[in-house]
Amino acid sequence: MASSSERPLDHRYRDEHPVRTLGYLFRADRRRLWAAVGVFTVKHSPVWLLPLITASIIDTVVQHQPIEHLLLSTGIILFILVINYPLHVLYVRLLYGSVRRMGTALRSALCTRMQQLSIGYHSRVSAGVLQAKVVRDVETVEQMVQQTAETGLGALTVLTGGLVIIAVRTPEFVPVFVIVVPAAALVVARLRARLRTHNERFRHEVETLSSRVSEMTRLIPVTRAHGLEGKALHRMDGTLSRLLTSGMRLDLVNGRFGSLAWVVLNVVGVLVLAGAALVSYYDVWGVTPGDVVMLSAFLTTLTNSTTTLAGLAPVITKGLESVRSVGEVLQAPELEDNEGRAEVTSVRGAVVFENVAHAYEDGDRPAVRDFGLSVRPGETVALVGASGAGKSTVLNLVIGFIRPTAGRLLLDGTDINTLDLRTYRRFVSVVPQESILFDGTIRENVAYGMDDADEESVRAALRDANALEFVDRLPQGLDTLVGERGARLSGGQRQRLAIARALIRDPRVLILDEATSALDTRSEALVQQALVRLLRGRTTFVVAHRLSTVRGADRIVVMGEGRILETGTHEELLRRGGAYTQLHGGQVA
Numbered sequence: 001m002a003s004s005s006e007r008p009l010d011h012r013y014r015d016e017h018p019v020r021t022l023g024y025l026f027r028a029d030r031r032r033l034w035a036a037v038g039v040f041t042v043k044h045s046p047v048w049l050l051p052l053i054t055a056s057i058i059d060t061v062v063q064h065q066p067i068e069h070l071l072l073s074t075g076i077i078l079f080i081l082v083i084n085y086p087l088h089v090l091y092v093r094l095l096y097g098s099v100r101r102m103g104t105a106l107r108s109a110l111c112t113r114m115q116q117l118s119i120g121y122h123s124r125v126s127a128g129v130l131q132a133k134v135v136r137d138v139e140t141v142e143q144m145v146q147q148t149a150e151t152g153l154g155a156l157t158v159l160t161g162g163l164v165i166i167a168v169r170t171p172e173f174v175p176v177f178v179i180v181v182p183a184a185a186l187v188v189a190r191l192r193a194r195l196r197t198h199n200e201r202f203r204h205e206v207e208t209l210s211s212r213v214s215e216m217t218r219l220i221p222v223t224r225a226h227g228l229e230g231k232a233l234h235r236m237d238g239t240l241s242r243l244l245t246s247g248m249r250l251d252l253v254n255g256r257f258g259s260l261a262w263v264v265l266n267v268v269g270v271l272v273l274a275g276a277a278l279v280s281y282y283d284v285w286g287v288t289p290g291d292v293v294m295l296s297a298f299l300t301t302l303t304n305s306t307t308t309l310a311g312l313a314p315v316i317t318k319g320l321e322s323v324r325s326v327g328e329v330l331q332a333p334e335l336e337d338n339e340g341r342a343e344v345t346s347v348r349g350a351v352v353f354e355n356v357a358h359a360y361e362d363g364d365r366p367a368v369r370d371f372g373l374s375v376r377p378g379e380t381v382a383l384v385g386a387s388g389a390g391k392s393t394v395l396n397l398v399i400g401f402i403r404p405t406a407g408r409l410l411l412d413g414t415d416i417n418t419l420d421l422r423t424y425r426r427f428v429s430v431v432p433q434e435s436i437l438f439d440g441t442i443r444e445n446v447a448y449g450m451d452d453a454d455e456e457s458v459r460a461a462l463r464d465a466n467a468l469e470f471v472d473r474l475p476q477g478l479d480t481l482v483g484e485r486g487a488r489l490s491g492g493q494r495q496r497l498a499i500a501r502a503l504i505r506d507p508r509v510l511i512l513d514e515a516t517s518a519l520d521t522r523s524e525a526l527v528q529q530a531l532v533r534l535l536r537g538r539t540t541f542v543v544a545h546r547l548s549t550v551r552g553a554d555r556i557v558v559m560g561e562g563r564i565l566e567t568g569t570h571e572e573l574l575r576r577g578g579a580y581t582q583l584h585g586g587q588v589a
Ligand SMILES: Nc1ncnc2c1ncn2[C@@H]1O[C@H](COP(=O)(O)OP(=O)(O)OP(=O)(O)O)[C@@H](O)[C@H]1O
Pocket: 123, 360, 361, 362, 363, 367, 385, 386, 387, 388, 389, 390, 391, 392, 393, 394
């Protein structure tokens, strides 16, 4: 899978016509696609041969031709009809197989790319947008190819086949068809287009309804708690009545335009029938009774094929747009560049900031600047400071999510810019502010990414994180499902699982963004003990909110507006009576 999914990422999608991109995506299956076209043309032949054979059967009857003619015609048509089945199966294999393979490759390429894109990209582009690309855009592309192949090819073969037969049997009627068919198709297409706009309006109302319902259900606890049921229902009633009005309008419009299109098509059919009958009656161009039937039948099929072709235009436009939208992500330039950089095989944990600054792309001034700090292996550094002071930015620099825009960041003496961050991060654990759990068991959440972790090491990590006690009390123990985002656990329990997850990796560098949410004193004490075990012997950067963490730190770095204001231990800083004392009086107390 990896080799087939990596190649699409090297392609240049930007500034390329989406049709070429499609050609590129299907390059492996090109032969199959052509085979599918061939098979489809043969399989679809009854549609355009049927009027011809019907004509010859009628002529056999009317002109009392030998009965063998009838048998031959029937034999031919039966044969064509029966082989439709195996041909159709073959066609589905060829086309749908190619389309699904293309879709899968595209999805896999998208997922691979998302894993490579920088955290900066992910913080800018919402998860919903990316999700829509993997799910919906790829589906739209698949549908476009399927529909264009199926209905487009069908319509094209019918048009070509039909016109060729008319040209051979009744060449005098070719001009009539060339004028009447597009004209009728235009009228019918116009009428159907009106239908489509109304359909879209209705669909929009349905979407509004669906978002309203989800909003309503989400708000039910709030609504109930404040006794606002009446208000909520009133809001729904408005949406419902709009949906009712637009639904009834849609039905009426559907009825009117649908019926009009039908009438136009058939009136033109009857007119052609009558015209051809007249020509045949007066024996002008040697038109047989069979030809009359054939011509009227062709008029309807050819007109329908033309409108079908016209109807494909929006499907194709939408599909190509999706191709472009997927291509944008596949070629997004904001990759975390690790190729060819030095692999990290061991980490002691000395981290040195040499006048580091970082300015976010859209920020007017640097979020961190003149940041100079030398951290010894195993040291615990607590970052404190007001909101927006740049604490999280410093953590992100250490993880390598963002790079210094000025100055250097050295890991064990090597500039972090020259390292393969993926190998460096094997020695790093991050405990984020909000513990991020996924819907799986406790075991899976703790051992995330550590495939070789056995039962004993998971339990040891949970024990050190002060979590084993509550895990063992759960009915399924380690195999308890935590629910989406860990919804079935309390805040303190989630934090301790996150700590266990960090512990099991036995990291050299630890990044900790302490949760601001207050826990009750017992949970607080349990989390605190777990933290102490976690920090021991590792280089730790912690954004500290708890006084106990700050006190336990080897060094406290007080930040303000991106700069270091003071550094020192708790006692030193208190004695100095500067920024820390002010902060200490307020926030960290
Ligand atoms: N992704 C971003 N893009 C642009 N600006 C950002 C981004 N992240 C943070 N900033 C800005 O950088 C500055 C420092 O932010 P940072 O998140 O490092 O602060 P903090 O000290 O962690 O604050 P808090 O205690 O509230 O978490 C802020 O002014 C913020 O607006």
